[in-house]
Amino acid sequence: MTNMEREGGVTREELVQRVALMEEMIAEGRQSTARYGWMFVLWGLTYFAAIAWTMTLPYTEWAWPACIAACSVVFGIVRTRQPRAGGKIDNLRRHSLDAVWQVIGGGIILYLIAVIASGHGKETGYLASVLFFNGLANGVSARILRWWPQGAAAAIWWGCGTAMLIFTTRAEGIALFVTATFCGMILFGLYAMWLERRDAGMVQAHA
Amino acid sequence: MTNMEREDGTTRDDLVQRVALMEAMIAEGRQTTVRFGWIFLLWGLIDLVGVGWGELQPDFRWVWPITISAGFVLQFIIFALRRKGGYRCGGSMRGRSVAAVWRMMGLTVLLYVVAAIVQHKAGQISYIAAILMFVGMAHAISAVILRWWAQGLVAGVWLAGGVATFFVPRSYVLGVFIAEMCLGMVLFGLYAMWLERRMSSEVQGERA
Numbered sequence: 001m002t003n004m005e006r007e008g009g010v011t012r013e014e015l016v017q018r019v020a021l022m023e024e025m026i027a028e029g030r031q032s033t034a035r036y037g038w039m040f041v042l043w044g045l046t047y048f049a050a051i052a053w054t055m056t057l058p059y060t061e062w063a064w065p066a067c068i069a070a071c072s073v074v075f076g077i078v079r080t081r082q083p084r085a086g087g088k089i090d091n092l093r094r095h096s097l098d099a100v101w102q103v104i105g106g107g108i109i110l111y112l113i114a115v116i117a118s119g120h121g122k123e124t125g126y127l128a129s130v131l132f133f134n135g136l137a138n139g140v141s142a143r144i145l146r147w148w149p150q151g152a153a154a155a156i157w158w159g160c161g162t163a164m165l166i167f168t169t170r171a172e173g174i175a176l177f178v179t180a181t182f183c184g185m186i187l188f189g190l191y192a193m194w195l196e197r198r199d200a201g202m203v204q205a206h207a
Numbered sequence: 208m209t210n211m212e213r214e215d216g217t218t219r220d221d222l223v224q225r226v227a228l229m230e231a232m233i234a235e236g237r238q239t240t241v242r243f244g245w246i247f248l249l250w251g252l253i254d255l256v257g258v259g260w261g262e263l264q265p266d267f268r269w270v271w272p273i274t275i276s277a278g279f280v281l282q283f284i285i286f287a288l289r290r291k292g293g294y295r296c297g298g299s300m301r302g303r304s305v306a307a308v309w310r311m312m313g314l315t316v317l318l319y320v321v322a323a324i325v326q327h328k329a330g331q332i333s334y335i336a337a338i339l340m341f342v343g344m345a346h347a348i349s350a351v352i353l354r355w356w357a358q359g360l361v362a363g364v365w366l367a368g369g370v371a372t373f374f375v376p377r378s379y380v381l382g383v384f385i386a387e388m389c390l391g392m393v394l395f396g397l398y399a400m401w402l403e404r405r406m407s408s409e410v411q412g413e414r415a
Contacts, residue, residue, distance in 0.1 A: 096304035099351035107344045110370060111336070118373035120333050125323070129337035136315045136341065140348070143307035154311075158318050165322040 037192025039075065044185030046071035051174060051181075061121065064112055096144055104137040127173055131161030131180050138184065149191060156184040243309075244399025246282065251392025253278040258385060271324055275317075305349050312345035332372055335380060339369035339387055346391070361395045 046067050053063035108130060115126045135157030142151035160180035164173055257274035264270065316338060323329045343365030350359035368387040372380055 092300040093304070096301070096352050099348050100308070103344050103347040103351060107340055107347070107366065110366065111340050114336065114370045114373040115333060118332075120373055123331045123333045125328055125331040125337065126333035128322075129319075129333060129340075132315050132319050132337065132341070133344075136311055136344070139311035139315065140308050143311055144304050158315065162318055162322040165319075165326045165328050168326075 040189025
């Protein structure tokens, strides 16, 4: 088939252009996630801080609210200072990913507030639920971006969440939560930051 | 400003076309959800059957595994029948994002429910609340992507139910769950099916 031949009213050249555009949009979405790798690291460290507080410090009922509030403040400051991404990145995928993370982030905070305010913090189910919420967010993002490393992060969250419903002692629960946070959030965040640095290096080399 | 005037190299016609394209894409995404309205109705009814059966035979442990398996079989059969009838999922970016949300939500809830049932943790309040939150989050994400207030309202109902579960007396939790199924699943499913019927009759009217 030559470039000018038509298939269903569309030339081969047009099809190639469309595929290239779709690939470019997926790559932009991944770059955009990589650009926000620091957020994963920040939230991972916040989870660690909250767990450490509940194990070692008094007023344990304030551990999660205080850590999440402090993290939200830092998050807000860094986000406002970070220059906005270019217009190209503000595509439909970006809009969908923003919706996923904003809704699930807000949902987790709402859920934790309800758990703590109602005094159900001793149930093992709630920590497992938090792991599943994180798995859901990573799973949807991975599916939208067709990005297997984020799919692997989702699998880690789901796996640890499932294990937390099976291994129910406090020590086992904490070990699983720390493992999921380290692998699914901090390691993934560092990987995303490394990708961002590599891409920036490539752009500079081309310039 | 006339049609030929430029602002940042973009004509007014270009902007109008872009807005029209975006609106068309949002409408296409909504149509995709509307086409799957029957799934909400199906799972709402299946969950209500599970609740009713569980109340009739509280000692029978296989109520939910059987009910959920039957739900999947029914969904598979209806999908196959509709595919034969020529129904196809929308291929737009928004449609695919919404499909990704619901597929992952289904997978998450399935893993969560199976693990909790096997380990007999299904009675914990935080577990029941989390299921309502999962569905509420999926509705909320879809509503934001599609900019659809009706689905946003349904998301609010689910999330409110999830929070309320923690605070109402234990004997009312089942009532909250049933109310969620009736309002957030069955009613929304019926509304989506009504929209689908209205849209298809409009299309037929235009063709005629």
